[in-house]
Ligand code: FES
């Protein structure tokens with residue numbers, strides 16, 4: 258008789274160093290950009306492995322319900338929004354209000370069984386995004402990550418609020434964003450180049466946030482930055498300050514300035530990266546950018562720059578980052594020998610954030 262092969266604990270442990278397979282639940286995650294949810298629309302989205310349906314109530318505010326009818330488990334997002342802020346199941350017509358209670362059964366005596374309800378999730382709308390709270394603790398709006406750089410900016414200087422799905426665990430994407438040395442290789446010529454490999458790196462902690470700064474002096478400006486500065490000098494200093502905010506939201510300030518000058522005197526953009534785990538091996542990736550210290554004054558040129566930043570960043574994430582990160586996921590999943598990573602000087606940020614995230618998750622799990 259064939260013997261079941263026990264998983265090797267050392268191998269599993271080594272994989273957890275790269276992908277823990279756990280989530281912080283009592284936290285805000287982006288469910289969608291505000292623009293992506295129209296009136297009367299039902300948007301189905303899986304978040305932390307849970308099917309969720311989002312819709313706007315009559316007053317415009319957003320509700321989020323479990324996307325699984327308790328009768329025969331049809332997805333509610335295939336139904337419709339009807340009067341009184343209700344969602345009607347597409348299959349046999351049960352109606353649910355925004356609290357998740359079934360408020361109408363059109364069949365038989367029309368009585369409503371006690372188990373006929375779905376979970377509802379706290380939702381808030383901030384910084385042009387819809388945020389959802391997945392945990393069982395009371396939601397706390399003061400914990401919405403600070404993306405106020407997205408508020409009150411002229412649309413001309415904000416790029417498309419975009420979204421892709423990456424077929425990899427969210428932690429691999431945070432690793433990618435907290436170590437921007439990869440821009441010199443994966444995004445060579447666009448976001449980095451051989452001049453930006455040699456950088457002064459500093460890693461700071463502010464509360465539970467981790468900030469990784471890279472300063473590359475005396476570099477040729479990479480393509481996406483070169484278009485931002487009129488009368489571009491031959492050489493510039495390139496700066497990046499990436500802030501990770503638990504569990505998986507990142508805000509980058511990046512740009513170029515004259516060599517030896519203070520970064521504030523330069524120009525660049527705030528780059529927004531919001532990661533929401535869909536499952537253990539897929540992640541919703543929401544992104545946009547907002548220019549600061551805009552030095553180009555011509556409207557037509559600024560419209561071109563807006564378009565260029567939108568398309569280049571999407572290209573960089575979808576065509577350059579995603580293939581490597583998705584391949585990493587495959588390699589780690591299928592490994593038959595330990596995948597204990599070699600740590601380089603560039604890895605201080607990724608190591609630091611993972612310690613904090615794991616601690617926050619451990620505290621949450623011991624309290625629940
Ligand atoms: S599956 Fe929803 S009412 Fe039957």
Ligand SMILES: [Fe+2]
Pocket residue numbers: 433439440443444573574578
């Ligand atoms: Fe990248």
